[in-house]
Amino acid sequence: MKTTEREMRDISYKPAGQFEETRFEKIHNVIFSDSNEASIIVAQEIAALIRKKQGAGKNCILGLATGSSPIRVYEELVRMHKEEGLSFNNVVTFNLDEYLPMEKDNRQSYWHFMHEHLFNHIDIPSENIHIPDGTLSNEYVREYCLGYEEAIKKFGGLDFQLLGIGRTGHIGFNEPGSHRNSGTRVITLDHITRVDAAPAFLGIDNVPRKAITMGISTVMNAKRVVLLGWGQNKADIIKKTVEGEISSQVPATYLQGHKNCTFVLDDGAGSELTRNKTPWLVDESLEWNENLTAKAMVWLCGVTGKSILSLTDKDYNDNGMSGLLSLEDSYDLNIKMFNRLQHTITGWPGGKPNADDTNRPERALPAKKRVIIFSPHPDDDVISMGGTFDRLVEQGHDVHIAYQTSGNIAVSDKDALRYAEISKDIHPSIEAQIIIDSLKAKKESSSDSIEVRKLKGNIRRGESYAATRYLGLDDSNVHFLDLPFYETGTIKKNNLSEDDIKIMMNIIKEVKPHQIFAAGDLADPHGTHKVCLDAVFESMKRLQSEPFMEDCWLWLYRGAWHEWDINEIEMAVPMNPDQVLKKRNAIFCHQSQKDGVMFQGEDSREFWMRAEERNKNTAQRYRALGLSDYAAMEAFVRYKFD
The missing domain is CATH 3.40.50.1360 (Rossmann fold)
Structure with missing residues (x-):
């Protein structure tokens, strides 16, 4: 682009980053x-x-x-x-x-x-x-x-x-x-x-x-x-x-x-x-750091079809990474990257007791940790980290599930009507008839009545209990926060409020966790996941002065749409075929979200299918890089506050 054209652009964008022409970018x-x-x-x-x-x-x-x-x-x-x-x-x-x-x-x-x-x-x-x-x-x-x-x-x-x-x-x-x-x-x-x-x-x-x-x-x-x-x-x-x-x-x-x-x-x-994806193809004078090196090496393995330990000097030079090779030879680079990835793999997501944790993603102590899994909707926990959830319970940790929203808007009117009619058949009541009449009279795109929203929320609660009980969690460790920002009865939600933050802070102060797991899947920055993660961040920041927070780690998982890139992963929890099946069955407990779920997104597959494919793909990518062979893996990134 010509300089005269560039000068037409508003100066307010200049501090954020000057546009640099490359052979790739045309806008x-x-x-x-x-x-x-x-x-x-x-x-x-x-x-x-x-x-x-x-x-x-x-x-x-x-x-x-x-x-x-x-x-x-x-x-x-x-x-x-x-x-x-x-x-x-x-x-x-x-x-x-x-x-x-x-x-x-x-x-x-x-x-x-x-x-x-x-x-x-x-x-x-x-x-x-x-x-x-x-x-x-x-x-x-x-x-x-x-x-x-x-x-x-x-x-x-x-x-x-x-x-x-x-x-x-x-x-x-x-x-x-x-x-x-x-x-x-x-x-x-x-x-x-x-x-x-x-x-x-x-x-x-x-x-x-x-x-x-x-x-x-x-x-x-x-x-x-x-x-x-x-x-x-x-x-x-x-x-x-x-x-x-x-x-x-x-x-x-x-x-x-x-x-x-x-x-x-x-x-x-x-x-x-x-x-951003492959900056070494744009800038030969790139300043290499550990994270960028890891990103480049994973990419290089994909381009060449080789495992990490098989990469050669020629592979680096032929693919725009000669600058990296000038800093360190390929043998040392390969060993370091292999060890880095190997150290992310653990079957002990809460830390392995009585083990040297120098190269493990989680601390060995305390051996039994208090854990909160924050789930934006009432099924994100099992969809995104059902295998890890199961491991944490089996390994004796004090696991708490906190469902941040009711998820009521994701229940179809058809399902709600079916439950209301069953309820009326079992126990005839004015309340059940009010709900039935409201659903039958509902117009397209109109919002639900408070009674219908409550029923839909209770449907999601019942399904959540079915899943958590299946995974061996006591009902007393299941918390339904029903954050107010979500309760509008429409797709459009309110902004995060002080009431939302207080509810979040209260559950954290009550449990005093050593680990918090939260959804870091931000495909839609204006969606519920983003608001729920902001609530986690803000609550933890305000609680930083609490003594228990000094020993509290935050792990981010991703949902059914995206996975962390291999170079980003800091903890990978493997699953065998039996655990994959157990996770699938836990997802099946959320029956209202099966068979034509309302918020399918661009992927027509059901959520359990997406989750399995994602977990299997993560394991396959580790295997292709020359690491251990597992049926599936769930991945996490640790978030560290400044």
Whole structure:
């Protein structure tokens, strides 16, 4: 890219990391460790533009996006309006898209989203708000779309366009196959897009098949474009967009041709970019440290198909790692890496009593540890670390399971109705009839009544007890925290509150654990797992002065979607075939989450299948590196507070 084009980009991004052109990257991008920090900086750029336009007596024309990615940006703009006097009286907005058909008062409509997150809280004139109309009949849609384009042109085009990105590479709802010159139009949604939207609609059958979307050409004509990308689940499509060829099959790649576009990413979303995934292929003067060396060597084994101890000088030199080889010969590198990985493997996740723990991941003492396993939902414990859970109980540790949320929203209405009718048959009651009537009268996308939510929560509790009892845990060691942030009755949750933190701190102070296990699977940075992990972090930080915390270690596990990279793993707990089967049976106890689970994600397999595949794959990767052969492995990373 030319320097003159680079100068067009906003200076506020420079401190976060200067864009360096490589033969791989074709779009300017900056990566932040935290999506919250990134969102604030994007909001500051928008605010500066609004104020600049106000100073010149002009309107500021904003193209706005919906979805989870821009929520924090909108929150910051609202804060600036309320606390810093930022006015939106000169702002004209055009939203990217809307489902078709879709009523405005439907809580899944983008009209509802924008008013809930932004417009209801600022001083923008209502006549300045433009959101595609999802109530139009087919005969009027084409004319409406042409009018939407004309309205944008009438205001002189978009000064700033905010974007998210879908896993298909769509921007707006411009799905694969969209043309570079496309304008506002009706489009049929890709199946993957509908799958991703399914949780919000309580099932894919409720997701509309069509939408009105601003076109690629309309977006490309914006004077400034900023695309937000958060989380590991966006990493693959970000790599294709930033480093791939321009293709209608990945519509976001058209942005390679925009002269003033920035992708603002967090670590997860940017993790697959070559400069992060394999930086030795980009920078020959790389500063090698232990973690980077481990990452490179695991990658090298994969590229060459060799085990660690089989790597040669030629392997290093031929694959961009000559700089590493200049610091240490291959023999020593191979031995060190082999030992490092070997020392992560243990059948004693709570520490092996009366053993030298110098090279073991966990301490030998105390021999019997107090353990808390925090589970965001009522099945994450057995899905993610069921084998380790079983080991800890069998080896005599004082294990406590703390289910952070009720998980009630993941129970289908069909299952809830079945339980309510069974309950009424066994013991006829007014309460059971109220629940039955409520479920039968429930409209699409409406929230559950308090009575229905309580029933669904009790269903998840009963299944949790079935699983923990199967693994030999006493009921007194099972805790249901029901954190308030989750209890909204809808997909959208509240922010973490002081009440949530107090509940978390109380259970930690009650148990005084030597070990805490928590979910570190952050595929969705705005999801329940992220909030639950933040609750763990904040609670442990506030308790740092407590004497028992000096001897408390935090281990992070991952769920059914992703696993830690081999070079990241600090404790790998092997499982034999019998233990794999036992873990599967524990997952089966959660019957409401089997056979067409509501929040399936992009993977159509059931959770027990995903978990087994993930655990077996981890064992296979260890084996391919030349280490011991196990049926399956669960992996953990230790989190250390600064």
